[in-house]
Amino acid sequence: MSLIDSYGRRINYLRLSVTDRCNLRCRYCMPAKGVQMLPHHEILSFEDLLRVSEQAVAAGISKIRVTGGEPLVRRGILPFLARLGRLPGLQELVLTTNGILLGEMARGLKDAGVRRLNISLDSLKPEIFARITRGGKLSDALSGLEAAEKAGFPPHKINVVLMRGVNDHEIMDFVELTRERPYNVRFIEYMPTGHSANWRAFSIPGTEVLERIAERYLIEKLERTEHSGPASNFRVRGAPGSLGIISAMTGHFCGSCNRLRVTASGMAKGCLFSGEGVDLRPLLAAGDDTLLRQEIRNIVQAKPVGHEMRGRPAFPPASFHMSGIGG
Numbered sequence: 001m002s003l004i005d006s007y008g009r010r011i012n013y014l015r016l017s018v019t020d021r022c023n024l025r026c027r028y029c030m031p032a033k034g035v036q037m038l039p040h041h042e043i044l045s046f047e048d049l050l051r052v053s054e055q056a057v058a059a060g061i062s063k064i065r066v067t068g069g070e071p072l073v074r075r076g077i078l079p080f081l082a083r084l085g086r087l088p089g090l091q092e093l094v095l096t097t098n099g100i101l102l103g104e105m106a107r108g109l110k111d112a113g114v115r116r117l118n119i120s121l122d123s124l125k126p127e128i129f130a131r132i133t134r135g136g137k138l139s140d141a142l143s144g145l146e147a148a149e150k151a152g153f154p155p156h157k158i159n160v161v162l163m164r165g166v167n168d169h170e171i172m173d174f175v176e177l178t179r180e181r182p183y184n185v186r187f188i189e190y191m192p193t194g195h196s197a198n199w200r201a202f203s204i205p206g207t208e209v210l211e212r213i214a215e216r217y218l219i220e221k222l223e224r225t226e227h228s229g230p231a232s233n234f235r236v237r238g239a240p241g242s243l244g245i246i247s248a249m250t251g252h253f254c255g256s257c258n259r260l261r262v263t264a265s266g267m268a269k270g271c272l273f274s275g276e277g278v279d280l281r282p283l284l285a286a287g288d289d290t291l292l293r294q295e296i297r298n299i300v301q302a303k304p305v306g307h308e309m310r311g312r313p314a315f316p317p318a319s320f321h322m323s324g325i326g327g
């Protein structure tokens with residue numbers, strides 16, 4: 001079974017957010033006062049998340065990325081992941097995390113069948129890390145990274161959201177990291193969210209990042225592989241690790257988009273920037289999984305061609321926060 005949208009794109013990747021809660025408050029993701037948390041009864045139960053996943057896989061999804069908020073703060077996440085990983089037809093279960101809880105959970109994640117981890121790490125300097133995450137401890141994230149390596153995960157993808165004047169002076173430190181370790185460090189263009197009216201001042205185009213790196217290092221472009229995701233990848237000649245550029249704003253990866261999203265409250269979205277999305281809860285409540293699967297197909301059919309920021313000053317909607325959608 002395959003899911004093809006009305007622009008001919010094959011949709012085989014579900015980003016499943018399991019919670020809107022988080023143990024950090026990253027500036028680019030949430031407003032300073034945090035966001036209004038969903039009441040517990042509005043968060044899908046693990047049973048419902050499994051039903052949605054099962055029908056998505058039956059419709060043609062082969063990879064599920066569990067995200068949040070911070071997925072590791074949800075109680076009972078490990079047994080849930082173990083069940084999710086056993087879904088017949090699911091080829092890949094992966095997870096995106098801020099790494100803070102990996103010290104205690106990495107082994108359990110490996111045992112639960114999670115294949116790979118993408119870890120957000122926006123600074124290698126304790127005070128800047130604390131400033132961006134509003135209080136996070138860099139040492140927790142770094143020991144999480146180490147624990148995940150020890151647990152046997154393949155080299156991590158490290159996500160760095162670059163913000164001009166905040167952490168862009170660390171670009172070369174991250175490049176150096178790829179010369180020491182086999183990580184794939186990905187620089188992400190800051191995307192606008194509901195609370196970031198001045199996002200343009202922070203967002204650094206991927207082309208500029210590459211130019212800055214190329215002034216100092218000899219870099220070579222890497223071929224796309226099935227694991228490239230939305231990044232264009234490069235390597236400093238001779239380095240064990242690699243560098244990725246995720247041009248979420250200036251680039252044009254919408255044409256090859258293969259994703260569908262479901263939020264922790266059961267809203268399915270064809271695009272990261274789709275407004276409200278389609279509420280799957282009535283279908284879950286009705287108990288008809290065939291209808292649920294059909295709705296997933298309908299959402300894929302209605303998937304927009306991409307984001308359209310230009311000419312829309314009020315974009316994205318004020319209620320848009322990455323932590324509520326899963327990035």
Ligand SMILES: Nc1nc2c(ncn2[C@@H]2O[C@H](COP(=O)(O)OP(=O)(O)OP(=O)(O)O)[C@@H](O)[C@H]2O)c(=O)[nH]1
Pocket residue numbers: 065067094096118157159188227228229230231246248249257259272326327
């Ligand atoms: N605009 C846009 N940004 C995305 C999309 N998917 C992921 N991102 C952003 O890319 C960054 C990295 O996301 P991850 O959670 O690591 O997932 P990924 O890059 O899809 O992961 P892979 O499975 O390794 O390709 C985050 O900032 C996401 O918000 C997308 O479909 N559209």
Ligand SMILES: C[S@@+](CC[C@H](N)C(=O)[O-])C[C@H]1O[C@@H](n2cnc3c(N)ncnc32)[C@H](O)[C@@H]1O
Pocket residue numbers: 022028029067068069070071096097098118119120159161188189190191192193248322323326327
């Ligand atoms: C919303 S987080 C959820 C998972 C986990 N808490 C984490 O931080 O990895 C998923 C991804 O979205 C990215 N993200 C959040 N807000 C963003 C923004 N405004 N622009 C670009 N990426 C963003 C984060 O850096 C992270 O890599």
Ligand code: SF4
Pocket residue numbers: 022023024025026029030068069070098120322323
């Ligand atoms: S980016 Fe991840 S870690 Fe940071 S506030 Fe958002 S959900 Fe939490």
Ligand code: SF4
Pocket residue numbers: 253254255257258259270271272273304305306307
């Ligand atoms: S903006 Fe929308 S269409 Fe473009 S890559 Fe992201 S989710 Fe896909």
